[in-house]
Amino acid sequence: MPKIYMDHAATTPLKEEVLEAMLPFLKSVYGNPSSLHFFGREARKALDESREKVARALGATPEEIIFTSGGTEANNLAIQGVARALSFGERKHIITSAIEHHAVLDTVNYLHSTGFEVTFLPVDEYGMVDPGELERHITDNTILVTIMTANNEIGTIQPFEEIGRICRERGVYFHTDAVQAIGSIPFNLKEQPIDLLSLSAHKFCGPKGVGALYIRKRTKIKQVLFGGAQERKLRPGTENLPGIVGLGRAIELAVTDMEAKSAYLEGLRNRLIKGLLEIEGIRLNGHPQKRLPGNVNVSVLYIEGESLLLNLDLKGIAVSSGSACTSGSLEPSHVLMAIGLDHQTAQGSVRLTLGSDNTVGDIDYTVEAVKEITERLRKISPVYKK
Amino acid sequence: MPKIYMDHAATTPLKEEVLEAMLPFLKSVYGNPSSLHFFGREARKALDESREKVARALGATPEEIIFTSGGTEANNLAIQGVARALSFGERKHIITSAIEHHAVLDTVNYLHSTGFEVTFLPVDEYGMVDPGELERHITDNTILVTIMTANNEIGTIQPFEEIGRICRERGVYFHTDAVQAIGSIPFNLKEQPIDLLSLSAHKFCGPKGVGALYIRKRTKIKQVLFGGAQERKLRPGTENLPGIVGLGRAIELAVTDMEAKSAYLEGLRNRLIKGLLEIEGIRLNGHPQKRLPGNVNVSVLYIEGESLLLNLDLKGIAVSSGSACTSGSLEPSHVLMAIGLDHQTAQGSVRLTLGSDNTVGDIDYTVEAVKEITERLRKISPVYKK
Amino acid sequence: MYNEKVLDHFQNPRNVGEMENPSGVGEVGNMKCGDIMKIFIKVEDNIIKDIKFLTFGCGAAIASSSVLTEMVKGKTLEEAMAVTNDDVAEELGGLPPAKLHCSNLAADALHKAIEDYQGRT
Amino acid sequence: MYNEKVLDHFQNPRNVGEMENPSGVGEVGNMKCGDIMKIFIKVEDNIIKDIKFLTFGCGAAIASSSVLTEMVKGKTLEEAMAVTNDDVAEELGGLPPAKLHCSNLAADALHKAIEDYQGRT
Ligand SMILES: Cc1ncc(COP(=O)(O)O)c(C=O)c1O
Numbered sequence A, B: 001m002p003k004i005y006m007d008h009a010a011t012t013p014l015k016e017e018v019l020e021a022m023l024p025f026l027k028s029v030y031g032n033p034s035s036l037h038f039f040g041r042e043a044r045k046a047l048d049e050s051r052e053k054v055a056r057a058l059g060a061t062p063e064e065i066i067f068t069s070g071g072t073e074a075n076n077l078a079i080q081g082v083a084r085a086l087s088f089g090e091r092k093h094i095i096t097s098a099i100e101h102h103a104v105l106d107t108v109n110y111l112h113s114t115g116f117e118v119t120f121l122p123v124d125e126y127g128m129v130d131p132g133e134l135e136r137h138i139t140d141n142t143i144l145v146t147i148m149t150a151n152n153e154i155g156t157i158q159p160f161e162e163i164g165r166i167c168r169e170r171g172v173y174f175h176t177d178a179v180q181a182i183g184s185i186p187f188n189l190k191e192q193p194i195d196l197l198s199l200s201a202h203k204f205c206g207p208k209g210v211g212a213l214y215i216r217k218r219t220k221i222k223q224v225l226f227g228g229a230q231e232r233k234l235r236p237g238t239e240n241l242p243g244i245v246g247l248g249r250a251i252e253l254a255v256t257d258m259e260a261k262s263a264y265l266e267g268l269r270n271r272l273i274k275g276l277l278e279i280e281g282i283r284l285n286g287h288p289q290k291r292l293p294g295n296v297n298v299s300v301l302y303i304e305g306e307s308l309l310l311n312l313d314l315k316g317i318a319v320s321s322g323s324a325c326t327s328g329s330l331e332p333s334h335v336l337m338a339i340g341l342d343h344q345t346a347q348g349s350v351r352l353t354l355g356s357d358n359t360v361g362d363i364d365y366t367v368e369a370v371k372e373i374t375e376r377l378r379k380i381s382p383v384y385k386k
Numbered sequence C, D: 001m002y003n004e005k006v007l008d009h010f011q012n013p014r015n016v017g018e019m020e021n022p023s024g025v026g027e028v029g030n031m032k033c034g035d036i037m038k039i040f041i042k043v044e045d046n047i048i049k050d051i052k053f054l055t056f057g058c059g060a061a062i063a064s065s066s067v068l069t070e071m072v073k074g075k076t077l078e079e080a081m082a083v084t085n086d087d088v089a090e091e092l093g094g095l096p097p098a099k100l101h102c103s104n105l106a107a108d109a110l111h112k113a114i115e116d117y118q119g120r121t
């Protein structure tokens, strides 16, 4: 049986070059970057170099990069941190979208419980935020707009530069969760109107448990975790040096490979979409063009997503589902509901996210598998109408 | 020139067995533990097994272990988390000591700035908290006592079980920062009156950037970072699986080796203390007996710690200093001030923390080096009086 | 996540399909979870002679329906009425905790089918 | 952290020690940092003929004192008064930012020594 991994939006395999870059820091270079002695200084040097690599990949300066333990912490630091630094009196309004990752949604919901006002912008049928509508919601009390660069479930890419320009004009900070975008969407933060940007290494072939927050110079922000003087006190704790070195190398490679990789993935993606849409009763979720190069999300009518996922797994194909019953939650995906799917259709959705390790053969095998399984499951479905 | 690492309290080299355990998770086993497919399930299995290892090493149950990004985050989760869950009305009092790590001190100071009352217990000349004094400070409004198991600078081991018993009797949660204690002090949390306990893998030959918080069953606590459903929602974010696997293996080894290692380190430590105290004008900081097996902290009168540290570094010996001017802070160590040292004596302090990789030869070489450097630096010291 | 028996029933569900002229039909839908199950029975002499099901739902839902049909085929109506959702989960060798509440509805559907039959006669 | 020139002066400090019958003595202590520096000068014909120092302080403090003594030996008092702490740091090829404020006091001690000399005459 083949082993085909089509869940690259969940996490990616570590690149060999990245592991190689990390290994010295899992072996001989074990000093604490805060130590003054030789062991500390060689660790510090690697820390500085990784920061420069991340800065270079984003068109930022090293002082603007704060390492974190991942995308979730970067989002929390951005949102809770700006909230702590900026809110006073009535100035407690945050704007976000209905389709953010839980690391953003749950954070703003927490702030809401402490007295913040939060606007959740709706999205259209493709998952797009309307910049005009965003602008209408900005008030004198708005301190932060946080809209993801690209969605993790349906792959839709937001008009984030336009959103950023509006925020800049109105004097409101703009944070974007770019966890899914790094390596697919080019950034040049010197030019782009973005004040804060989150990323997570394991989404672009780097290690798990390390991420970064870009914080534009002079942006007012406070720490969320308290402790030592690391990361300008914004993120205390002994640095995860092997992880940080891996992040630096991974983002360097991701940016170098971006064009070729995106072209390759788009080719596979379009073939996969075409093949799947040829099966009766399958619809594509997300924007037909403005989507991440590796993202496919479809609703397979009349069947339930988890049973499709499990059947694909038994054929050696790893995908994820936006259905209920996954990962302990009984609700169907908030993203699929926000683009207007009914409960049953949302339940019948699967996400296939491609990576460089996937081949045309994988695509064709997967289309065949989906077809066969769909037919089989529809035979036992009480809601299937021929 | 030799390379002698005597800064094991800052961080430790990764054990080879630990790296070996981690490698599969940096290579082929790259799934996300939340994924339902094969790649996810094999990751989940490793996650569960590591949790069991940590639980076993502490005498706890797996559900009581929450993985974090390190000791700093574990301390923040414990203290901020209990504060969020328990405080209401006047019930906003926390008791800690004057010699905690900054991850505790800065966290309680933050809570103080939001309206909490905080008592900082003083310590005696050896760095000991007086349990009787602690008990006198507990009021009906006290929700948490947080006292470290053993101090990172002077190695003093607190009467943490007695403190825990008092807290239990008075119905107050007891958290202990055991970051320096794991592998030196045995725990059996089923029996010991501890409600929350923080640890950090890189202090016991595990990887950097991963730690854990033990949370006794039924302890009320809320999350500090918001996001996905990982770690029972108490610590969301894709799990750092290689790090967590490393933590599991490292704590397993640390607990197995504890007795032999402690005996070995105590032998080295006592030889080092004896050698250093034979040099004129050197005093030992911390408790003479109740101290971590690998910890030596001395004040070298009339000279400044950083210049001693740098000179030792130039002889290939890596130590740390409690003096001003280290790591960007101009203040002398709050721990050394709390045990009653004057400013100048505190400035002239160095910490030498031993590990299994140190030998008797290292100790003797170090004593000689300290002697030679001390003589040289005293010659240029304006405060030295023969 | 699922044990082998669950996977077997999920992959090779027994007694799948619609039934012509059933003696009774039961349908349940779990609003929380969205799963839907439909059970058809053929009753003769107070015995379940034949049984079929259709299920829209996750792996646990499909396997529960399948194993239930095996459990009650040939049983009396009283015996079938006594089968609970917990019995079904047990027969499967256990289900993941998250699944116990949401997908294990097969016994409910069966009971409805029996009641439907009893209402008709 | 420190460059080679700083380390050289730190390891092999020039003009260390006390001076018998100095023309002037200057001492500064930085309360914030705890460093203490003492500079002794021998003045002849308005020229710093000899200079010595004692320092309690970190690497930067020792190196600053040492390089300063080299910078001003043989200079006129006016030239010596014109030397600033920044000049000292520059002569060392730079100091880490954290050190600029706390350990770079050598010029202050020198100026005090010169003032002491001028007060005596
Ligand atoms: C859009 C988005 N934001 C944030 C995260 C959280 O990142 P991490 O799991 O590394 O904390 C993820 C992935 O899980 C994501 O897809």
Ligand SMILES: Cc1ncc(COP(=O)(O)O)c(C=O)c1O
Residues within 6 Å of the ligand: A236, A237, A238, A239, B009, B069, B070, B071, B072, B073, B075, B101, B103, B148, B150, B151, B152, B177, B179, B180, B200, B202, B209, B211
């Ligand atoms: C006593 C103590 N607590 C907490 C910490 C923080 O741990 P980490 O740096 O792994 O976050 C340390 C070490 O730095 C420590 O020694």
